[in-house]
Amino acid sequence: KAGVTQTPRYLIKTRGQQVTLSCSPISGHRSVSWYQQTPGQGLQFLFEYFSETQRNKGNFPGRFSGRQFSNSRSEMNVSTLELGDSALYLCASALSGGGGYEQYFGPGTRLTVT
């Protein structure tokens, strides 16, 4: 069974630009969660989607948004990039939502904002 895939793996953007990251969950998994990981803050929850609906949202500004498609693939978008948005963005898929299921992480997208 193929694992979670994320594209692109690496990205360099300039302040003020926007970026879209993509995540394909494990086949059959309906929940996709997104996390931002930085050395100082660790893994911080961005949002969770289940059956195309956002179930939970973390404490991030409205510049961070996401969506999920009918095939469970998910995208997250960050608009008006800031230097502080430089981080590893991880997505994780699970059979169902709510945090009670083992999450399988993708390899991440390393975003650098200059």
Added chain:
Amino acid sequence: GQNIDQPTEMTATEGAIVQINCTYQTSGFNGLFWYQQHAGEAPTFLSYNVLDGLEEKGRFSSFLSRSKGYSYLLLKELQMKDSASYLCAVNSGNTPLVFGKGTRLSVIA
């Protein structure tokens, strides 16, 4: 609020045993996960505890005390490849997992 504490760094010798502690204060509790993350890689699942006690899985064991808000991950017969960050994460109900900042373990010869 939600708070999860783990030591930032630990060092242990190859072949030894190391215990990584995690304390949590969350508004609810539905289970605790441990993940391993090697540098530059994605976190991978190690264990899940929902009831008090010890869960053993090969060289790795995880313990939970719900009344104390405490868990530990025990790694036996340490190998160099165990050098990684270990993340404790709590499921506090119908909400996403809350992760600790992770413990970076260095295994030395």
